[in-house]
Amino acid sequence: MPGRKKSRHCRPLQGGRNFKPSGIPARFLEKVLLEIDEFEAIRLCDYEGLNQIEAAERMSISRGTIQRLLSSGRSKVLDVILHQKELIIPDES
Numbered sequence: 001m002p003g004r005k006k007s008r009h010c011r012p013l014q015g016g017r018n019f020k021p022s023g024i025p026a027r028f029l030e031k032v033l034l035e036i037d038e039f040e041a042i043r044l045c046d047y048e049g050l051n052q053i054e055a056a057e058r059m060s061i062s063r064g065t066i067q068r069l070l071s072s073g074r075s076k077v078l079d080v081i082l083h084q085k086e087l088i089i090p091d092e093s
Helices: 036-047 052-059 063-082
Strands: 017-019 031-033 086-089
Touching: 031 063, 036 052, 036 063, 052 063, 063 086
Parallel strands: 031 086
Antiparallel strands: 017 086
């Protein structure tokens, strides 16, 4: 059984976000949940250009955890784009 999730420092995201292909009603789309920590890891490394060590320090987690978050987050984003699914990013609460 996995342990309790360690607290991670993420930039607040007011309200959830969702992204979907245009022209297809959301009720017909499979939903993919991108966790806020996956989103933050992608934002820090891919948008802000930090390396994994700097991003890990900013989020107060290990570099290995950043690497896992990037891998799972990027995989989800590509799955949404390639297979016409809806991407859901919940608020942090």
